Each structure stands twice: as C-alpha cells, then as structure tokens.
Amino acid sequence: MTTLATTPGLPRDLPADPVSLAQRLIRFETVNPPGAEAACVHWIRDLLDVAGLETRLLALDPERPNLVARLRGRGTEPPLLLHAHVDVVPVTGQDWSRPPFAADIVDGELWGRGAVDMKGHLAMMLAALLRLAADGTPPAGDVILAVVADEEAGSATGARFLVERHPELFAGVRYAIGEDGGAELRLGGATRLHPIVVAEKRALWVRATLHGTPGHASRVAGPEGAAAKLHRLLAAIDGGGLGTLMTPVVDRMLAELSGALPEPYAGRLAAFRADPDDPAALTGLDDADVRYLRSLVQHTVNATVVQGGTATNVLPARITVELDGRLLPGEHSREDFLATLRARAGCPMDLDVLVEGERMPRPRLDGFYDRLAAVLKTKDPQGIPFPMVTTASTDARLFPRLGIQTFGWLPLLHGPDRSYRGRLHCPDERINVGSLEFGADCFHALLAGHG
Known part of the structure; x- marks a missing residue:
C-alpha cells in the first residue's frame, strides 16, 4: 500500500468533498496532446490506496497510465463499473476570463478546464467511493473504478488498451457508468432535465x-x-x-x-x-x-x-x-x-x-436504467430524467465489446437559466459547486444501494 508521503498534496484526512477533489484534479495539467496523465493518476491511486480500495496501474505508455480500483462488495450481485478519463482538451487559442488550471471558485462556480469534461464528474465518483469506504458497509456487488487516459484523442492508450489487453479486469460486469458526452437539451429552461445517455x-x-x-x-x-x-x-x-x-x-x-x-x-x-x-x-x-x-x-x-x-x-x-x-x-x-x-x-x-467507430448495440432500458432514473427523481423531485442518445463518442463505445451495457450519467443540479453541459471544450468551462455536491450524493445513493 502506498504511503501518504508518496504524492505531495495528498490530503491526510481523506475528505470526501467533491469540490476539493475537483479543484485538485483540475490543477493537474493533463491537456491531450500530449496527455501526461501520470501525476494525476498516481495521486488518485494513492488516495484510494489509503481509503482501502484495491488498486492497479496498467500502461501502454508509462507517462499515460490507467488506474483500475476496486471496492469489494458482498458478492451477492455483479460488479458495477464506473469509468472516467483525466485527459482534457487544449486551451490554446481560447480566450479565458480566468486561468484555466487555477480551479478558482467564484460566485459558487468552480472554473477550469475539465470542470465538466470530466474531472468534476470524476470528483463526484471519487467522493461517493470514499464515503462508501468510510461507511464500512460494503455494497452488494464490487464497485470498479477505471480512471483512464487518452479519451479525448481516440482512447488508444486508455480504455481501448484496457478492453483489448485486460478484459479480465471487468469479468462479470453487466453495467457501466461514464460521461454523458455533452448530451443537452435546454427547451427554454422550462424545467430541470436529467438526460441519461443510453447510447451514442x-x-x-x-x-x-x-x-x-x-x-x-x-x-x-x-x-x-x-x-x-x-x-x-x-x-x-x-x-x-x-x-x-x-x-x-x-x-x-x-x-x-x-x-x-x-x-x-x-x-x-x-x-x-x-x-x-x-x-x-x-x-x-x-x-x-x-x-x-x-x-x-x-x-x-x-x-x-x-x-x-x-x-x-x-x-x-x-x-x-x-x-x-x-x-x-x-x-x-x-x-x-x-x-x-x-x-x-x-x-x-x-x-x-x-x-x-465501434458499433454500439441497440440500448436496453431495463431495471438498471430505472434505478438511475429513480435516484435522480428522489434527489430532485421536480426534475425530469429521460433516456437520450448523444451525438458524440466517448469511451462508452468500447465497453459493449465486453458485453457491458453503458450509460452516461452526470447528475447536475442548476437553475433553469444555467447550462453546464454546454461548456465542455469551451473557454470559461465551469460548474456549479452545488452540482458537484448533488452529483456526489446521487452516486453515493446509487452505490450504497448497488444490488
């Protein structure tokens, strides 16, 4: 197990605060190309090591490793996969109002490249996992977190490498949750919409x-x-x-x-x-x-x-x-x-x-989709969860090759006049800190009830 001293800046009290986690992740400059995700991935590995999860680093390129972490469950249900990438798109040529890697919080919003795509999303997952580990009550099935490189430039050293070279790590997984690929409908801000991406x-x-x-x-x-x-x-x-x-x-x-x-x-x-x-x-x-x-x-x-x-x-x-x-x-x-x-x-x-691109099968809207919708409805009774196809491609296209049904699930809470999904890849990318906390709560509720 890695000690706390291995990685500078690792919090010693293991806070399960998604806002602090997102700030730290954004401050790693993982622009792809070239990616250089190693420092960020190692930091996450050390964090989860100390929390008691099983962790393993796998790399096609040592400067661009992937992390597969596992929180053991009771074994009464199949494992659930969460996957997230830590590389981000460039900021060159964009006119930012604030430094894109400073992770400033201004007027209740966290600014920075990756705030939406997808370090803020990963922070929700990490916060939920850390809280679940601290609770001491294992979920029904294992929860696997794959933190990968290279999603923004084809996934060759990231998810594709894991799926093709290490499929055994995902044995038994039936469902996976990743990013939603910017799936967004505003519809005049008439109500809060919660898209659940079921295919790309x-x-x-x-x-x-x-x-x-x-x-x-x-x-x-x-x-x-x-x-x-x-x-x-x-x-x-x-x-x-x-x-x-x-x-x-x-x-x-x-x-x-x-x-x-x-x-x-x-x-x-x-x-x-x-x-x-x-x-x-x-x-x-x-x-x-x-x-x-x-x-x-x-x-x-x-x-x-x-x-x-x-x-x-x-x-x-x-x-x-x-x-x-x-x-x-x-x-x-x-x-x-x-x-x-x-x-x-x-x-x-x-x-x-x-x-x-990889051919995605026709989506199944089965009981697991219903669980995702139910968590959103419980946490935001006035919101509307609904199934959606996104026009973009993410790492979700790769996991169906292993028989895994993938979903894009980014729980956000914001007012009708705000749009955060639409900010990905744009200058002044930012996310509401309340949305980070809402998303972490949704993930914790899902994982705590896993199975």
Whole structure:
C-alpha cells in the first residue's frame, strides 16, 4: 500500500468533498496532446490506496497510465463499473476570463478546464467511493473504478488498451457508468432535465474524391466537372443527413418529454415525434435544441475539409471532401451508409473510410436504467430524467465489446437559466459547486444501494 508521503498534496484526512477533489484534479495539467496523465493518476491511486480500495496501474505508455480500483462488495450481485478519463482538451487559442488550471471558485462556480469534461464528474465518483469506504458497509456487488487516459484523442492508450489487453479486469460486469458526452437539451429552461445517455452515435469519417476533366477555366466546365459534382454532393447533404429514421429510444425520449413538459414544448416535441420530416414541427424552439433533436433522427453527414485545384484559371481534375458521418446506434453498416451517400449524391465518386467507430448495440432500458432514473427523481423531485442518445463518442463505445451495457450519467443540479453541459471544450468551462455536491450524493445513493 502506498504511503501518504508518496504524492505531495495528498490530503491526510481523506475528505470526501467533491469540490476539493475537483479543484485538485483540475490543477493537474493533463491537456491531450500530449496527455501526461501520470501525476494525476498516481495521486488518485494513492488516495484510494489509503481509503482501502484495491488498486492497479496498467500502461501502454508509462507517462499515460490507467488506474483500475476496486471496492469489494458482498458478492451477492455483479460488479458495477464506473469509468472516467483525466485527459482534457487544449486551451490554446481560447480566450479565458480566468486561468484555466487555477480551479478558482467564484460566485459558487468552480472554473477550469475539465470542470465538466470530466474531472468534476470524476470528483463526484471519487467522493461517493470514499464515503462508501468510510461507511464500512460494503455494497452488494464490487464497485470498479477505471480512471483512464487518452479519451479525448481516440482512447488508444486508455480504455481501448484496457478492453483489448485486460478484459479480465471487468469479468462479470453487466453495467457501466461514464460521461454523458455533452448530451443537452435546454427547451427554454422550462424545467430541470436529467438526460441519461443510453447510447451514442458512432463516427464514420469518409474522404470523397470527385474526378473531372481538367482544362482552361475560361470555358464552361459542364456537368461532369469536378466542381459540378462537388455541388451535387453538397446539395445532397445540405439537410445535414441521409433521411430521417426514428429509433425506439428516441421515440421513447420524445414521448416522455412531451408528456412531462409544459406547453409549448410538449406540443412541439409531440409534433416532431409524429412527423420528424415536418420542417415546422420544432418551430419556436432554440436553434441548438432543434439541431440536436434533428441529429437524433438521422445518420448525419457534414462536409468539413475541401481540397482541390492548382490554379485559379485551371479546372480541377480532382476535388476531395472530408465528411464527418455519425451513424445511429443499432445494426447500421458502413456499406449501407456509403451506398446511401452515393445514391443521394447521384454522381460517381471514390469513398475512402478514414475513421470508423465501434458499433454500439441497440440500448436496453431495463431495471438498471430505472434505478438511475429513480435516484435522480428522489434527489430532485421536480426534475425530469429521460433516456437520450448523444451525438458524440466517448469511451462508452468500447465497453459493449465486453458485453457491458453503458450509460452516461452526470447528475447536475442548476437553475433553469444555467447550462453546464454546454461548456465542455469551451473557454470559461465551469460548474456549479452545488452540482458537484448533488452529483456526489446521487452516486453515493446509487452505490450504497448497488444490488
């Protein structure tokens, strides 16, 4: 067991205070790239060692270790996995009002890179685990905490390494809880919403190459020119995707929200559920909410990088377009996605897959989902928990390969005029200290009742 003297700054009284824990985590500069998560991970390891948890460090890169800690339960229920990453995105080029790694608390808000994504979230988990260990009453099943590197840049040295090289560490786990990937709906702040992410869209990044006949640009290029084909491709995806597809989980989400929200939000969501192709269905809602909702009912495609041409007066022989595709969860294949893209564009092109994310299975909203919702409802009777699909990818995409159902669960408590999920990756990222305490209480209630 590691002694307290191993890591400078380790609190000797093991406080289970999520705010202090979050401050300490933010002050480790773990910007990825390069990551350099070792000091932060070692500090967490020492903290949990002293609290009596079993800990193990595993690393593909010694400067970027992962920690797997276990709080032993009574063995009457399967283990539960909590997973969190300690790397954060860069702050370079962003205009911050306060130093991004100072972890200042101002007007009841904790400022700093990682406050939301996801060191504040990890602090909730740690606080709950430390309180549970101090209680001396083991949960029904083991609680496993995986603190990982590299989530913000592909997970190669983090969760992917653990899943592929050390699957035995997660034997018997049926459910996992991690970040919610920024899943957020404001809906005018009509009430406090608690999204429970049950699945993620998966990335399919593609480079489309459009060929045309080169020549002098003083003459009409014609419909077979590369630029004309580019125009047809961009027009085909102008709506943002490849046609609407209502999945069961999104249908349930819309049904629950339309049944719980006041007007006009209830009516707007009900209309969208009935006909997601109706352009007027979401009239009056905030633009960010509209774009998020429309992203949940289609495979989305966005053109992000366009390259081609050699001179202003020369028709290009080739133009390439990089496309960020995101597929809905379920049994949707890359082949179907590429075939639909070609058909909609209506022009010949070469398609090369640059990145393909892991396919997430269709989510199961079973008894464990109900437990997550029940904890939120107990702690915040006026809030609305509901299932949600996030458009982003997190480490949650990897654990289903081990047969683990994953959930994104970030319990937050804030006023209707505040948004914290929307601050991740942004300058002036911050979180309400009351939300940290609320989240820690929710995690403690969940873990204490585990099983």
